[in-house]
Amino acid sequence: MGETRVLILGGGAVGTMVANKLARDLRTDIARGKVSVTVLDKSPTAVNQAGFTFVPFGYYTEEDLTRPRAMLLSPRVRAFIGPEGEVVRVDLANREVTVKSGRKFTYDYLLISTGCALDPSAVPGLKNDFSSFYTSIEDAKRLGEKIKTMSGGKIVVMTPKMPIACPGAPGKFTVILDDYLRGVKQNREDFDITFLWPVPNIGPPAYNENITENFKARGIRDVREFQLERVDEERKEVVSKDGERYKYDLLVTIPPHRGVKALKDSGITDGDGWVPSDKYTLQYRGPAGNYDEVFVAGDAGPKEIPKMGVTSHFQAFVVGENILRDIRGVGDMVLYRGHMGCPYVGGAPTPASRGAATLAVWKYGVPLGPFKPARLGWRVYRMYYYIFWDSTLKALM
């Protein structure tokens, strides 16, 4: 029998975890040439985007949040990175993936984990006033500089559209911003902060309750079910569909998200580029048909499953385990029970405040219970960004 080929599209959080788990669990088969694990990724630098929220306030540096991608993958994994790894076409019927250089890869098992793409140009009227911590470390640093040099004024944090990666992050950013202005810059009274959010709740009810109370206590103007019409840069206003206008001196935008273009162009996604899958098995169930050998995990997945690192983590273990079991021909499938979660930040440590955080986790049919952020939670959360590289991505926990 020939080699069993596992092909992974996207070596981000999910792709790296699955590749490293399989490379460890199947090391004998890999050493005997019976199995291969291949990762394709377009970029040589791995970025932990979950740390972007903290960058404007100086908690993490570029060195903390980036690594050479090749360094994160087990040497048992075959990695094609850059144009050799940039996926341009996926043909599920013929089990064939084409990359930018023209090379074609075939597979027995495929994992689609290409994350999401952010599109600031999809915000009508937004051009020169674009600032964000969502798009890159450089953008997050630039935003930090603007906040640092502002002596006062109106800051608007705007999310025009769901789904986004980590729906908790805009709220976390706003809480940290508030503490930064109060406790570090010590001129909060010179600022108005407005939070514009497109749906009624931020996360599940217990999460929403906490953040709503938190915003209220801080005097943050909290606008829900906000529907953006356009940004009026001339008047420095955000205009909603119902005619409300929100003045800004600094506009922080969370750009609309969509799936990766190459997947959409391949006809395997919904209209926004998200890849449909069975919500329990994570096997592909989309416009191209049903494919049991194709798995979808992380942010690339269906729009109904919230896009969070915690979700990605649980899904990576489910997919890795199911590919392993199928290759070995033993046991039933492990089901993804919808475990997902989002770190909640109650406050950041400053000379005037204590850091408080917790990891809120829930799953299908089991709602998040009441919770309280704690000081230890903040410390663990801060530490996690260092553990991420050497423990999470190595699929050790």
Ligand SMILES: Cc1cc2nc3c(=O)[nH]c(=O)nc-3n(C[C@H](O)[C@H](O)[C@H](O)COP(=O)(O)OP(=O)(O)OC[C@H]3O[C@@H](n4cnc5c(N)ncnc54)[C@H](O)[C@@H]3O)c2cc1C
């Ligand atoms: C500002 C912000 C804050 C966040 N905060 C948190 C948090 O506090 N907690 C939390 O749990 N989660 C958080 N997240 C979410 C978390 O970062 C994501 O859910 C997680 O990274 C998703 O992993 P993934 O593997 O699906 O995608 P990614 O890690 O984005 O990996 C996708 C990979 O696919 C590659 N790729 C894309 N297109 C192609 C192509 N055509 N060909 C080849 N390769 C391609 C990319 O280069 C990338 O390496 C946050 C996200 C953001 C943006």
